[in-house]
Every structure is written in structure tokens, then in C-alpha cells.
Amino acid sequence: MPSDDFEFNISRSAIEKLAHNNELKKGLTILGQEAERSAKSLAPVDTGNLRRSITYDVGRDFKGWFMRYGTNVEYGIYQELGTRFHPPHPYLRPTLEVLKRFIRGNN
Numbered sequence: 001m002p003s004d005d006f007e008f009n010i011s012r013s014a015i016e017k018l019a020h021n022n023e024l025k026k027g028l029t030i031l032g033q034e035a036e037r038s039a040k041s042l043a044p045v046d047t048g049n050l051r052r053s054i055t056y057d058v059g060r061d062f063k064g065w066f067m068r069y070g071t072n073v074e075y076g077i078y079q080e081l082g083t084r085f086h087p088p089h090p091y092l093r094p095t096l097e098v099l100k101r102f103i104r105g106n107n
Helices: 012-019 024-042 049-053 076-081 093-104
Strands: 055-061 064-070
Touching: 012 024, 012 093, 024 055, 024 064, 024 093, 049 076
Parallel strands: none
Antiparallel strands: 055 064
């Protein structure tokens, strides 16, 4: 079964630039809002349940601050990666590219 974890790292200064100051949490919140907006716009829609379930979270753990986004519906990973019976309809991975452009200011 494929992994449903995707990760990319960006510099603290890039996040702080989003917030226009040294508030890392605020910058990650702005990034999370953009991630949620992008993933929802790219998600396939049948009943709308997948789209409604996409959220983001900003927190801090032993490694430092983080922002994560995604869905808690069980079939979300199958929409993203596909199965042998169902073609993929990526909405989370393309959002990473949107976030990279957003951080660079090319949105």
C-alpha cells in the first residue's frame, strides 16, 4: 500500500516573509490557508465530502513548528494515488507546487 505522507521543507525566513515579520506561527497559518484553498479547488467532487474534509493544522512538536494539510476520509489516498481500478486524481501533491509558488510570490 502506498504511503500517504508527503513532506517538503522550507526555510524559516521564507515563512516569516509571508507574515511580514518574525511570527512563524502566523506565516504557517497563511501557508495552511493557501494549502487548504488549493487542495479543495483541485479535489475531485462527487458528493463533496472529500472537498469539505480538507483542512490544515499548525502546531509545534519536538522538531519545531509545522503545518500539515490533508483529509481524514479513508478514500482520500485512493483519489490522490489511484488504484488498479481507478485512475489517480491528485489534489494534495499538486498543492505542494502551488505552495512553492505562493512562497516565492509567484501566485
